[in-house]
Amino acid sequence: MPQPADTINLERLKALLGGVNRYGFDPETGGYNRPGFSKSDLDCRAWFAAQMEEDGLTVWKDGALNLFGRFGSKEGPCIMAGSHLDTVVNGGAYDGSLGACVALECVRTMKEAGLEPATAIEVVATSEEEGRFGGMLGSQAITGEVTPDWIDSAVDADGIKLTDAMRANGLIPEQVPDAVRPSGSIKAFLELHIEQGPILEQEKLPIGIVEEVSGVCYLELVLSGIANHSGTTPMHLRADAFAGLAEVSGTIGALIQDHGTDQSRITIGHVELSPNHPHTIPGKAVFSAILRDTSETVMVALKSRFLENATAIASRHGLKLETAERSWLSPLKLDAELAERMSALAERHGLPARRMPSGAGHDAQTMQRFCPSGLIFVPSRNGISHAPEEHSDWGDIEKGANLMLQALIDLSGATR
Ligand SMILES: [Zn+2]
Known part of the structure; x- marks a missing residue:
């Protein structure tokens, strides 16, 4: 039964x-x-x-x-x-x-x-x-x-x-x-x-x-500076791509605090430094940034502020910034x-x-x-x-x- x-x-x-x-x-x-x-x-x-x-x-x-x-x-x-x-x-x-x-x-x-x-x-x-x-x-x-x-x-x-x-x-x-x-x-x-x-x-x-x-926005950023000897180049004369990248990463918390929600996520998950050598100032940093939120409006705001921050930081460090949007999946x-x-x-x-x-x-x-x-x-x-x-x-x-x-x-x- x-x-x-x-x-x-x-x-x-x-x-x-x-x-x-x-x-x-x-x-x-x-x-x-x-x-x-x-x-x-x-x-x-x-x-x-x-x-x-x-x-x-x-x-x-x-x-x-x-x-x-x-x-x-x-x-x-x-x-x-x-x-x-x-x-x-x-x-x-x-x-x-x-x-x-x-x-x-x-x-x-x-x-x-x-x-x-x-x-x-x-x-x-x-x-x-x-x-x-x-x-x-x-x-x-x-x-x-x-x-x-x-x-x-x-x-x-x-x-x-x-x-x-x-x-x-x-x-x-x-x-x-x-x-x-x-x-x-x-x-x-x-x-x-x-x-x-x-x-x-x-x-x-x-x-x-x-x-x-x-939703998921996949950005790729390239910071280009000058690779040079780590001993002979004074700190104020450098165009250090990693220093720029690190500063960009450092802005994420405040960016989400000011313009995001509790569903906002920004992740720099893939980084390529070149020449990537202990004794050389990094001349180039290629990195990903994945932005997520459940609101499209918030995603748009996060993306534009994130790129604004990166642009300002690049200019302060004497770096050239290139950006590309690899994909955009709406929430x-x-x-x-x-x-x-x-x-x-x-x-x-x-x-x-x-x-x-x-x-x-x-x-x-x-x-x-x-x-x-x-x-x-x-x-x-x-x-x-x-x-x-x-x-x-x-x-x-x-x-x-x-x-x-x-x-x-x-x-x-x-x-x-
Ligand atoms: Zn699964």
């Missing part, structure tokens, strides 16, 4: 995630290596597909290597739920994979309880979310944002072309754009993901319901009605949750441009992700997964 589907089966979920994480595990670092379109990524997908087939789902993959398992009617629109299976190099056990596993566990729970969805549910394991080739290839292919030109030009950090990486694995790059879904074919998209930040842990809450995702609001609905479900089922923004990008934000999308966060220990130390407590995961279950039952109109 089927039982009411109030809760997922945590042990079965643990086993599923453990199965996924047999692929790409590095015993030396304790990290996971499943970069998009690597052998371990493909092997993992094949294993996940076999699991869904065993569950009796209709399983297929599209031209972008997104993997689907459909539960319910074979025709008509679906509610889609899942996340990505790929990892960064030496990544953690939960980022992405947990969301794909939770979606499948929810479907397993529903099947076991004899719940039949009125609108079909599709479990998705998206491909290449971590941006090995830039962007979020899998979800962007579903929403029709991937062009043949982009596919031709996409290259990873080692200079490997996306087209070569795909062909090496028997995949056909020309088929990626075929992954696009007809408009209206996905009624809603739901994703569970680790927070990758410290807020939920700090507030001792198991669940976050994401309302908005920060995005996830579906408000869906967030409201999930909050109500969380309350009804005694699952403590708070609304929150996301500082990191996820498939849900791509999908929001196509259909109403929702994102559930579970806490990350010490806020750490993209590292072997990444960890989320199973007690929290269980609560987040149970909210996903209730959301899927609700949205799919499932009945016995």
Whole structure:
């Protein structure tokens, strides 16, 4: 006799995630290596597909290597739920994979309880979310944002072309754009993901319901001065590119204080000094600045003030400044009605949750441009992700997964 589907089966979920994480595990670092379109990524997908087939789902993959398992009617629109299976190099056990596993566990729970969805549910394991080739290839292919030109030009950090990486694995790059879904074919998209930040842990809450995702502006700056002998050049006669860079970095705190919000972030994460020699004054500094906020207006203000500061500092140091905007991703609001609905479900089922923004990008934000999308966060220990130390407590995961279950039952109109 089927039982009411109030809760997922945590042990079965643990086993599923453990199965996924047999692929790409590095015993030396304790990290996971499943970069998009690597052998371990493909092997993992094949294993996940076999699991869904065993569950009796209709399983297929599209031209972008997104993997689907459909539960319910074979025709008509679906509610889609899942996340990505790929990892960064030496990544953690939960980022992405947990969301794909939770979606499948929810479907397993529903099947076991004899719940039949009125609108079909599709479990998705998206491909290449971590941006090995830039962007979020899998979800962007579903929403029709991937062009043949982009596919031709996409290259990873080692200079490997996306087209070569795909062909090496028997995949056909020309088929990626075929992954696009007809408009209206996905009624809603739901994703569970680790927070990758410290807020939920700090507030001792198991669940976050994401309302908005920060935008990202990627600037590249070049400060050019004069490389010279570090012993013979008096301090006041230098044009030291590093000194300029350091001063630019030093303005960030006050800049955010005066013109930002509590969601503002500015990071100088990549620096190249030349000649980069202990006995030579740096003649050139090339560096990145990543600006984020959940408000576009704030991002625009931060960018202009940041560049004003850099210009003034360059002139004080006798440096030439060149700037380029590499990319601009606008902030995005996830579906408000869906967030409201999930909050109500969380309350009804005694699952403590708070609304929150996301500082990191996820498939849900791509999908929001196509259909109403929702994102559930579970806490990350010490806020750490993209590292072997990444960890989320199973007690929290269980609560987040149970909210996903209730959301899927609700949205799919499932009945016995
Ligand atoms: Zn992720």
